[in-house]
Amino acid sequence: MAAKILLLALLALVSSQAIASDPSQLQDFCVADQNSQVFVNGLVCINPNLAKAEDFFFQGLDKPGNTMNKNGFNATLVTAMQIPGLNTLGISLARLDFAPYGLNPPHTHPRATELLTVIEGTLYVGFVASDNKLFTKVLNKGDVFVFPENLIHFQFNPSNANAVAISGLSSQNPGLITIANAVFGSNPPISDDILAKAFQLDKKTVDWLQTQF
Template sequence: METLFAYLLIFAAISGALASDPDLLQDVCVADFASGTKLNGYACKDAANISASDFFFDGLAKEGVPNNLMGSVVTAANVQKISGLNTLGVSLSRVDIAPGGLNPPHTHPRATEIAFVLAGVLDVGFITASNVLVSKTIKKGEVFVFPRGLVHFQKNNGDEPAAILGAFNSQLPGTQSIAATLFTATPEVPDNVMTKAFQIGTKEVEKIKSKLAPKKA
């Protein structure tokens, strides 16, 4: 019995370690984007060359302008914006959503998200692996959690702009927007895959692709 209990403790510890980014092995490891070293994360800048600017970002203080098809814009504060986040296993993002706008169904493959409403009222939800929708209307000051890897969304059905601040247990949680991932992939997902999966015709597939395609500058 004691042996079984020990195995369970070891399994729990391993599972916990794999649930988020690896632990750091030094005080800081500021990302060295110029390094050619390839690893799971970024190589560390020489400690003699780090500064306060490596740990600073003011982008979340500014309200985003959601002037796109979805009526939402995401401002990320991850390791690519704050090099000092490298190996720390956390990041943030701000999502600004216009009235009637949508942060479309998407997933974060490397992190759980906890969202804090900065302004407005939002209808939010996630879908479990059993195809069950878990949803709620949340307002300023309230919090909602989106489990790691599950498809989720935020919709502003109100008359006022809304915004949330999302926190992640990963320095780079990754985002896969379901529609954009499937309909704007490069190379393209074959039409016969899309028509079969969505039970629509080729014309409908091409129409959706044209609407979701990135606008050329």
């Protein structure tokens, strides 16, 4: 009897793990219907007989993004919203442009691992593991670095020349949480009492930081 109970428990565990994984494709593709008002986990498919080559095509990654902002950084995204044929395929792409000393601030992608390749210039990159250990590297043209899913990471251009990178992401919708924006720019704002205690700051400093976001 005990052996049967153990067997059933193991089967339940295996089943729960299988259910928790991403489903496999049930068709060749699922081109997104970007005009659908139906909400699902992803995007609704159009009739596959209506799909065309343009649904799997995007052009423009040869064009630099606008880095005239306070961070000197721009990301040009290629997700299922730009290429409808990416829907359900679990992948997306971004071109990252850095002005001299430009910064992609500490952030996370809650649904994706990121694989970054430097195309031009130099980048100082890093991520923080769950035990607060920092992993950093200086990357040059042709170098590749991986940022594990949902870990806080950043990229910084330490030189006086522009830098360009391409990032592959393991989700059609990786998401983006920029840490400073989320903490000091939430809507409605997090209580300054909470933030002052969490960051060991006085409330005036917290209030000033909240006005910056």
